[in-house]
Amino acid sequence: MSDINELPNLLMPVSARRKRSASPHPGTVGRPMKRTAELRPTPRERAHRVQLVHGHAELHMVAERRRAGLSALESMPPEIIQDIFFKCMEVNMPRASRYLGAVLAHERIFRSTILMAYFDDDLESPIVYEHFKPAVYFPLSLEHKIRLQRQILACKWFSLKLLWKSLPELVHLNVVQARARELRDQKALGLSDDAIAHPYYQNTRQSLLGTVPAEDDEEALMAHYRAPVNFLHMPEEGCSHCEQHHHHYHYPVQEEKDEEEEEEEEEGEEGPELEVQPEPNDADSESASDISDDDALEQAWPPNPRICVWRCWADQQGRLHKEMERGISVLAVRALPDCVIDVPRWTAERIDLLKFLRQGMRYLHHDQVLEISAEALFRGLRTALRQRNEDATLVLLELHYATMRAHLAPPQIPEREPISEEPRFDNLVGPFVHPLPQALILDAVPAENSRREFNPMTLRLLSYMLCEGVDSLEPRNPRLSRWAINASSRLDNPNKVKMMGLWVMGQMFRTARYMLRDGEPLFVNGKPTYDEDHATPWPWEGMTFTQKLRYDTDGEVPMLPTAPDGRPCGGTRVPLEWDHDPNEDFIQDDSKDDVDIFPISRYRAC
Structure with missing residues (x-):
């Protein structure tokens, strides 16, 4: 059996083991793998691949721009x-x-x-x-x-x-130049270093601020030039006033209701009464220690965008004398376009912006020019009157007095000049290059038999318009005469309303008498030039428009701006019979007009 089992092996050919060939990868065991150098590309290869990727992306962007039709300017970086x-x-x-x-x-x-x-x-x-x-x-x-x-x-x-957030840089730019001018003026006097280090002051209170601080001492520089403290450390998100638009004015703003709404109210309900804010000196007002920084900023709005510069001179003994000379604007406003003063509706932000620009214009120390349109100012004033916005009316009237006068200051009448006994009914204000049209004054007069006819707001608006434009009134104007007769004859009217009615009647029927000298105005910047007498009813307050708005005028030097071409401000002369679109409804919803500062591609035409 063993022979039979071994028979297949005997029939198969004898095979000899051959010698193995050399491996193409010496030193490796098992399945051949890639080398480490082959698994990771070299830095040069990686950089080359990145260049290829960016090159393809750039070619793709160029192709996209060409397909979009971008111009050569738009295709630039x-x-x-x-x-x-x-x-x-x-x-x-x-x-x-x-x-x-x-x-x-x-x-x-x-x-x-x-x-x-x-x-x-x-x-x-x-x-x-x-x-x-x-x-x-x-x-x-x-x-x-x-x-x-x-x-x-x-x-x-x-x-x-956005303008507020730019003010710290504007202040610092002007402070650096003011410091250089002051050092240059001191050096030009040729005094000794000891005399410059120990100057004399006309005002002893200024002695603590008179020494020129170092350039890197920002707070000392701000104090030396009396820059507004509100601009020292500006928060990145801006001031709270710019975001909340709270108001702390002498007279609060309150709109009156339409006549249709008033008729729907219950009988016997009086018109809206205005509560006048107490003055800071009142006994029930907050003390200075109880007022926070934010409240102080609110009450001082608008702040003064100016710095005060120093004047230096030497006496015969070689001593240096210094005193604060005047204010210089850090916001050199020389243009008030129509889109700022002629708006479809006066809002809190628009009024604050116009106030701030007005303060910047107040301290121009050279190139005292201003581009403004008198007709646009009158249209904005009409909007404020129809909207019953007292604050906007005051701002525009103060701006009218500051820019539309024919002379810098009212004529100086010698005290020895005798008082004229002849009645005078012209040249009581101004004179103005662009006097207020009569139609504007009549806009402040309410319609007959209106609930707002003797409202305190209406009375104040009419008094403001008369203080600035009484010369524009024609005698015996039917609408104004009718209002004056009703105001003075109704027994239930307050005493101030009756006095206003009697004063207007004296103007309409030429019976008023004023203790004025020849050429002396009756009103200057909304303030009467003489006190109440016994011959004529006197409903006026002894405050200017500037004081009612609580403008800070510290460091102001009186000036009258001109147009860029050297002529008076206001452009083309507006006739006294001006009545631009009397039926136009200026009070409209413009909430879509108040947008954020982005994007730049959206603009409002001026």
Whole structure:
């Protein structure tokens, strides 16, 4: 059996084991794998691959731009587009396309544009160029600044909050130049170092602030030049006042109800009464220690966008004398376009913006020019009267007195000049280059048999208009005469309403007598020039428009701005019979008009 089992092996050929060939991968065991160098590319290879990827992406972007039809300017990198914008300072450039508007829609660009428009460079002192970044600063001409301000105020991205956030940089720019001028003036006197280090002061209270601080001591510089403390450390999100728009004015703003709404009310209900805020000196008012910083800011609105500069001179003994000379604006406002003073409806933010711009215009120390339209101011005043907005009316009347006068100051009448016994019914105010039209004064007179006819708000609005435009009234005007007769004859009217009615009747029927000298005005900036006498009823208060608005005039030097061409402000003369669109409804809902500062591609035409 063993032989039979071994038979297959005997029949198979004899096989000899052959020698194995050499392995192509010496030193490896098992299944052949890739080397480590082959698994990870070299740095050069990786960089080459990245270049290829970016190259393909760039080619794709170029192809997309070509397909979108972008111009050569739009195809440039954003940095170059921004640099072109700052070189030309043309606000209309973002309006050319949405792509350019999106590239330039950055708050830092907005603030740099505001700095270029409102900074007054003396062309001699150093400049902190870092404040203008990403722009490269270069001085603008007066015409370019006026045009730039007009365009900025008409942009949708502009707001009071954005202007407020730009003020710390404007203050620091002006403080640095004021310090350089003061040091230059002291050096020009040729005094010794000891005399410069120990000056004499006309006011002893100024001795603590008279020494020129170091350039890097910001708080001391602000105190030395009396910069507003509100601008020292500005929060990034802006001031609370700009966001909340609270008001602490002398007279609170309150709108009256329409006549149709009043008729629907219950019989016997009186019209809305106004509660006048107590003065800060009242006994029940808060003490100074109880008022927080935010409340102080609210009560002092609008703050003064100015610094006070020093005057230096030497006496015969070689001693240095110093005193504060005047205020200089850090917000050099030289344009108030129509979109600022002629609005469809006066809101809190619009009034605050106009107040702030008015304060910036108050302290212009050179190039005292202002671009403003008298007709636009009258249209804005009509809107305020029809809206029954007392604060807006006061702001516009004060602006009218500050810009539309024919002379800087009322004529100085010598005290020895005898008082005229002849009745006078002209030249009682002004004179104005653009006097208030009679139609505006009649807008303050309510309709006959109206509930608001003898309302305290109506009485004040009419008194403001008469203080500024009494010369424009024609004698025996039917509407005003009828109101005066009703106001003075109704027994249930308050005493002040009766006195106002009697005074208006004296003007209408030419029976009033005033103790005035020849050429002496009756009202100056809304304030009577003499006290009440016994011959004529006297319903007026002894306060100017500026005082009623609580404007801070510290450091102000009286000035009368002119138009850029040297003529009086206001443009084309507005006739006294002006009555622009009397049936137009100025009170409309414009909530869509109040938008945020972004994006830049949306603008409001001026």
